[in-house]
Amino acid sequence: MDSTDIIIIGAGAVGLAAAYELSPKYRHIIVLEKEDTFGRHTSSRNSETIHSGIYYPQNTLKAKLCLRGNELLYSFMKHQDVSHIKCGKYIIATSKDEIPEIEKLKINGELNGVPGLSLVTGHEISSAEPDVNALMGVHVPTAGVMNSYELMKRFESMSKENGVLFAYRTGVSRIEKVHDGFTVHTDRGDSILAEVVINCAGLGSDMIAASCGIDVDAAGYRLKYCKGEYYKSENTGRMKSLVYPVPSPDGKSLGIHTRMFTDGTIVFGPNAYYLKKNEIDYSLNNDRRDEFMNSVPLFIKRDVSDMSVCDCGIRPKLQGPGEKFRDFVIRDEGDRGLKGLVNCIGIESPGLTSSLAIAEYIAEII
Ligand SMILES: Cc1cc2nc3c(=O)[nH]c(=O)nc-3n(C[C@H](O)[C@H](O)[C@H](O)COP(=O)(O)OP(=O)(O)OC[C@H]3O[C@@H](n4cnc5c(N)ncnc54)[C@H](O)[C@@H]3O)c2cc1C
Structure with a gap:
């Protein structure tokens, strides 16, 4: 069985930003993505607004990561020549x-x-x-607009330059906790051993969490x-x-x-x-x-x-009809006996704006 330091599930803006952020620090990172290229789902079907952080309740991850993400994103896009306008x-x-x-x-x-x-x-x-x-x-x-395709392309190419492997057309079907990490099973019939698994599967992120035995209803993870x-x-x-x-x-x-x-x-x-x-x-x-x-x-x-x-x-x-505000879930599942599994669930708006700040937060967690 192949083995690696980190597996990132999902090549949307969040998984790609995580790959970019972690790639200078870890030698072996694999991104598993079920589609044939990056950004086929929510990250390319949104308003492409760079949010300011005005809307969200104080001290929530949405507020903190949006503010930090706004700053990181403008700096990244300026230096990496990604089309954007700080239009207000x-x-x-x-x-x-x-x-x-x-x-x-x-x-x-x-x-x-x-x-x-x-x-x-x-x-x-x-x-x-x-x-x-x-x-x-x-x-x-501080609000603005960006070209999300160019942003994701930059994340992908810079991660590749740092040695990250991208496996497209490779969906994750199940994750199993083993002694020294996780065995990640793919729908191609392969299995890879990883010390750390980062679940950035967007609309599929609750299903990934469920596949490692987490009761998503009890945990409040059902999307x-x-x-x-x-x-x-x-x-x-x-x-x-x-x-x-x-x-x-x-x-x-x-x-x-x-x-x-x-x-x-x-x-x-x-x-x-x-x-x-x-x-x-x-x-x-x-x-x-x-x-x-x-x-x-x-x-x-x-x-x-x-x-x-x-x-x-x-x-x-995560918020159902008529329900109260729900924050992003970004956490290591150590208290569920799954240390090394980082779940990112409910990454709705302002997830694109926050992508680099979420990546930074993930890097702190692992
Ligand atoms: C209508 C709309 C408007 C929005 N407007 C804004 C905005 O203006 N500004 C803003 O900041 N945010 C906005 N957002 C939110 C933003 O788009 C998301 O927060 C962000 O794109 C989430 O990125 P992601 O990488 O988590 O998810 P995604 O882009 O969905 O990526 C997840 C990836 O995981 C892959 N995947 C899923 N399951 C598996 C599996 N089992 N195995 C392998 N791969 C898998 C998918 O194929 C996908 O590529 C908006 C969202 C919507 C829907």
Whole structure:
């Protein structure tokens, strides 16, 4: 049987960032990925926003790793020539009853340490973004957008340069605890012995945890898939900043906002609805068009009545419908008799922003 120091399961942004971070420190690292290349799931089906950390409750991993990740990511992208823009964002109120929410967000962001937040008038917002209709808002200068494909490609190639082996088309079927580590069984019928296993399997991360004998319901690791769709209109111009509404009160999502690409073109989304089954279903239809028609015209002055669906992703959520905030799970399972198994579960937004900070955190844990 082959053996290695570390196996990383999953080549999304988190697994790739972990490979990049750990590769100068460990000689033998293997990344096992079931698809034929990296980034085929959530990491390439999202808004590509570099979040600031304004939204999350204080002292949570989401707040801390988002703030740290924001800083690490800008520095990495600048030095490694990954396309991005630190364009800033407006979180806006379009009705009077949303104004207290904006004020609360600003206070929360300041308590989290987000720099440079300021309250702005509707007039200031429309001077910066003439297509936007807002009563007032909070300006978040550290938010931005990136090209997630380029980011992941850099993580992969720099990890390879440091000796990391990537095994694509190799799904992990089961993990077994053995005396000196873990035997990782693949769906190709191979087994590899590893001292440390890092589970970055995204939408499959609860199943990986279950395969090593963890009761995922008792542990609170059972994922609930929550789909988000994007809609586009041919009548939108380019924008310079991101525009977000106040987040949905049920904590399901940040609300339908502009998703801006690095050339300034925009689409709208994502909405958020739980899938009945945990099945990866990226099919697209216009069934929820009304939801977009009821929200986008509230903050965009242009005629967007031609909107149609153009993309989607699925959030690996720990929080079920109507449930309270859940934080990222990133932990060594030593207290379950599985020392050396690091589970990363429920890595929904701001997981992309936090990817380098999550990698740094994993490096501290192992
Ligand atoms: C609609 C939407 C919008 C979002 N917007 C943002 C945003 O603007 N900013 C932000 O910071 N975050 C955002 N996020 C969150 C962000 O995209 C995720 O947190 C991040 O991409 C998670 O990366 P990951 O590597 O954990 O998961 P993934 O990218 O899903 O990677 C997991 C990998 O594991 C592999 N895998 C699964 N099971 C197995 C197995 N058994 N064996 C081997 N490989 C396996 C998969 O094939 C996949 O490649 C958004 C998410 C969604 C859905």
